[in-house]
Amino acid sequence: MTFSRSKAGNTPARPPRQAWVLEPRMMFDAAAVATADAVAAQVIAPTDSAPGVDATPTHGTVTINEGETGFAAVDLFSKVTVSTDTGADSSGKELSELVITVDRTGANQVLMIDGSEIALKPTTTGTEATLNNGYSYKVTVSGDTTTITLSIASSEAYQPADVATLIDGIAYKPLDSTVASGDVTVTLKNLSDQDATATLDIHATVTVDNKVNVPPALSGSILQEAEAFTAGTLAKATEIAYSADGSHVYAAGSDNTLTVFAVDSTGRLTQQQSLVVEDLGTVNHLVVSADGKSVYTIAGNGNLIQLSVNDGTLTYVSTTKMEGGGSTGGLAISDDGKQVYVDASSNSGREVYVYNRDADGALTQVQKLDAHRNGMIATSGDYVYVIHSGASFIAPHEIKVYQRNATTGTLTLIDDLILTKTGQSAVDYALTTANGGKLLYVGDPTSANIAVYQLGSDNKLALINTVTSGNIGSLTLSSDGTQLYAATTTGTVNIYAVGENGSLTLTGSSTGTTNGGDIAVSADGNSILVSGNGISRY
Numbered sequence: 001m002t003f004s005r006s007k008a009g010n011t012p013a014r015p016p017r018q019a020w021v022l023e024p025r026m027m028f029d030a031a032a033v034a035t036a037d038a039v040a041a042q043v044i045a046p047t048d049s050a051p052g053v054d055a056t057p058t059h060g061t062v063t064i065n066e067g068e069t070g071f072a073a074v075d076l077f078s079k080v081t082v083s084t085d086t087g088a089d090s091s092g093k094e095l096s097e098l099v100i101t102v103d104r105t106g107a108n109q110v111l112m113i114d115g116s117e118i119a120l121k122p123t124t125t126g127t128e129a130t131l132n133n134g135y136s137y138k139v140t141v142s143g144d145t146t147t148i149t150l151s152i153a154s155s156e157a158y159q160p161a162d163v164a165t166l167i168d169g170i171a172y173k174p175l176d177s178t179v180a181s182g183d184v185t186v187t188l189k190n191l192s193d194q195d196a197t198a199t200l201d202i203h204a205t206v207t208v209d210n211k212v213n214v215p216p217a218l219s220g221s222i223l224q225e226a227e228a229f230t231a232g233t234l235a236k237a238t239e240i241a242y243s244a245d246g247s248h249v250y251a252a253g254s255d256n257t258l259t260v261f262a263v264d265s266t267g268r269l270t271q272q273q274s275l276v277v278e279d280l281g282t283v284n285h286l287v288v289s290a291d292g293k294s295v296y297t298i299a300g301n302g303n304l305i306q307l308s309v310n311d312g313t314l315t316y317v318s319t320t321k322m323e324g325g326g327s328t329g330g331l332a333i334s335d336d337g338k339q340v341y342v343d344a345s346s347n348s349g350r351e352v353y354v355y356n357r358d359a360d361g362a363l364t365q366v367q368k369l370d371a372h373r374n375g376m377i378a379t380s381g382d383y384v385y386v387i388h389s390g391a392s393f394i395a396p397h398e399i400k401v402y403q404r405n406a407t408t409g410t411l412t413l414i415d416d417l418i419l420t421k422t423g424q425s426a427v428d429y430a431l432t433t434a435n436g437g438k439l440l441y442v443g444d445p446t447s448a449n450i451a452v453y454q455l456g457s458d459n460k461l462a463l464i465n466t467v468t469s470g471n472i473g474s475l476t477l478s479s480d481g482t483q484l485y486a487a488t489t490t491g492t493v494n495i496y497a498v499g500e501n502g503s504l505t506l507t508g509s510s511t512g513t514t515n516g517g518d519i520a521v522s523a524d525g526n527s528i529l530v531s532g533n534g535i536s537r538y
Helices: 160-168 232-236
Strands: 026-028 033-038 042-044 052-064 077-083 095-102 106-113 116-120 136-143 145-151 171-174 182-193 197-210 227-229 239-242 248-252 257-263 269-276 283-288 294-299 303-310 313-321 331-333 339-343 352-357 363-369 373-380 383-389 396-404 411-422 430-434 439-443 449-455 461-468 472-477 483-488 493-498 504-510 518-521 528-531 535-537
Touching (some): 052 182, 106 145, 239 283, 248 283, 257 313, 373 430, 383 430, 461 504
Antiparallel strands (some): 239 248, 248 257, 294 303, 352 363, 430 439, 439 449, 449 461, 493 504, 528 535
């Protein structure tokens, strides 16, 4: 964003200090106590080309006790002065941008800046503006670091004294009792004028002392974002999956890149590998074999990619091109890893391919399933479901049910359920199965519901329930099948308890920042990963 203003007119008056910036630097409320002690001043002197800042950071403490509902803020910087550069032309320069980083993420904590509470989660509307002086800002998150970029140039409060007041008023505040104990470091990273950027690295520290027994990231109805990855190729991440043993996570991003994360004992992700695969394309689906040896991806370009796994990291093995030159549907792998099912529909193809998989992960095509347009696929036990759009603009969508021959790997059609939706346009249905393939959950990104189907003893599929929800982007089940996780196309994550008959009861929900492109759950159920324009871990 670029901002400019006329040089004519008077300099705007310096705005008053906010009511929540108090002296001495200690704040109280009825529930929580925050204290702050000044530490040594940190001085970044101006140069002949870049501005400077002199500020005294604080080392504060926030104590969170059982039963508290309100939380105090800790003011972070005092005795702040800001100077323009010392060059001969410094009088004509204006300050333009301030960058702040925090080594925490999550919507459960904020920085208070210029009258606004700015959550430590990515902004979703491009830029937003602060309450008092209208500084435009954008928040990005990468790993465990939140970056807030404030446009000084977007406000009339752009003089050095105004920016000093802005910095002097920055405070940290927890919003609820789920904020983890430990140090929070808030750093003034950079201050820029029209021509140059000064590296500041002036940092204040707040110690959070949480005396509450904080639940894990997921416990009952509590769902809290713990990490977010929105930078680089992960900004356009489409698909995500845990490794077979849960020790790694695989994510498909932009620029033909796959990212591998290591998972620690708390569920935290650390990037371990970034692998560029030629013609990987924009990945529609990614699956991992149960034996932990293989990862497969399918993209809109029709390339089925096989990768081998060695100590969690990936190595490219081969590319199989779909005969029709594209794939507008899905990809699935059998529970035992013996078969892989791939949509091969495109402008010239209307098929789903069945591959047998050998002990090394190599694939051999054994069957073509005809008359499938944009086939989305799910499998469990010996059952395979393919839901696809119509052959013409008036033809209905269908769910085809197949049963696997465990010896040959081939499929036999046992039912074909006609749906009310019509048309040949691709619909990215979300599918997952339970109870050995006897229950099927279908989420429609164009309809605000989850449909529950049951396969009877006569091998006939019947709709048994419909649950109202947002437009579903992805679905997955817990490892024991007792919980269903649904990510909507607007980023909300919902958790449902699964009854004995497959019924769903909403037990938890959280808003998020992805488009719900894919969802995965750790084996212990304590972490949920959601991808789509970034990755969030709950």
